[in-house]
Amino acid sequence: MQFTQPSPQQSPASGSGGGCGTGSSAFGMMARCSQAMPTQASVRFRSILDSTQPPALYLRMSANTIADNRRMSRFDDRAEVWLFGYGSLIYKADFPYLERRPAHIRDWARRFWQGSHDHRGTLDAPGRVVTLIPERGTICVGMAYLITPEVFEYLDHREKNGYLRCATEVFFADGSRVDGLVYIATAENAAFLGPAPEHEIARHIAHSHGPSGPNRDYLTDLAAALRELDADDAHVFAIERHLQELIDADREDADGGFYGSSTPKA
Ligand code: SIN
Numbered sequence: 001m002q003f004t005q006p007s008p009q010q011s012p013a014s015g016s017g018g019g020c021g022t023g024s025s026a027f028g029m030m031a032r033c034s035q036a037m038p039t040q041a042s043v044r045f046r047s048i049l050d051s052t053q054p055p056a057l058y059l060r061m062s063a064n065t066i067a068d069n070r071r072m073s074r075f076d077d078r079a080e081v082w083l084f085g086y087g088s089l090i091y092k093a094d095f096p097y098l099e100r101r102p103a104h105i106r107d108w109a110r111r112f113w114q115g116s117h118d119h120r121g122t123l124d125a126p127g128r129v130v131t132l133i134p135e136r137g138t139i140c141v142g143m144a145y146l147i148t149p150e151v152f153e154y155l156d157h158r159e160k161n162g163y164l165r166c167a168t169e170v171f172f173a174d175g176s177r178v179d180g181l182v183y184i185a186t187a188e189n190a191a192f193l194g195p196a197p198e199h200e201i202a203r204h205i206a207h208s209h210g211p212s213g214p215n216r217d218y219l220t221d222l223a224a225a226l227r228e229l230d231a232d233d234a235h236v237f238a239i240e241r242h243l244q245e246l247i248d249a250d251r252e253d254a255d256g257g258f259y260g261s262s263t264p265k266a
Contacts, residue, residue, distance in 0.1 A: 070156065075149065075167075082147075083151075084168060085143050085144070085182075086110050086130065086142035087110070087222060088221075089183070093145065095154050096151060097147050098145075100146075102144075103141075104140060105139075105182060106139055106140075107136050109134075110235065111132070111235060113128075113192065113195055116128065116210060117210075120208055121209070128204050128208065131162075131163070131185035144180065155183070161191050162185040163183035199242045201242075202219075202239045202240075205243060206243055206246050219239060220243075223240040
């Protein structure tokens, strides 16, 4: 089988990351993650479901998850693995893959709750990127890539800012399903920011910038990719709308408002 090479405009970068197991649902997966990582497990499960607690109270993982992900050995015996992408991995496939197919996973909701220190913000001023939060009955639409295990060397670096490789069941449009992996940044990772009103998330994104570029590009590229997949994601589209309102308001201010200098006065 031939590798599909990344397109030239896609530059390598790090993403957002974690360490889990194989499951048909988010809840089953978290239980399996717990067995794999006893020191973090119970805290992870509790903290994700109890978002009323300030994230700072939770046991924190290292901000760099490369070493945690290296210990994820579940698919070591496989020559090929399906990776499910739901954020930048949908629209920025800057790694070699054998096959790429629209797909979904179940019982997970995409949320702009993860901080980004290394891509769309900095340590002092983190941006906001997506992670997955367990939510029964919710379908998360994204893109699945069939990759060879060597590619994790690059992906673990790209997703090192809090994301762990977790096992999941990946569903395709033709009704077939496979065991695969997904990078999830759980609530106890050091960069986790947690929930906020969508208009505040939009404001945060509007002002954030990191080595991979403006945070707003992450949001608009993701929203465009989701539209192409015909995916309905109320959270992402609401934040995109709020961002557009902020941009329009800024433009109006720059033009001097409705009665600004560019508008002839009566
Ligand atoms: C991200 O890198 O934006 C989150 C993980 C993913 O895209 O699957």
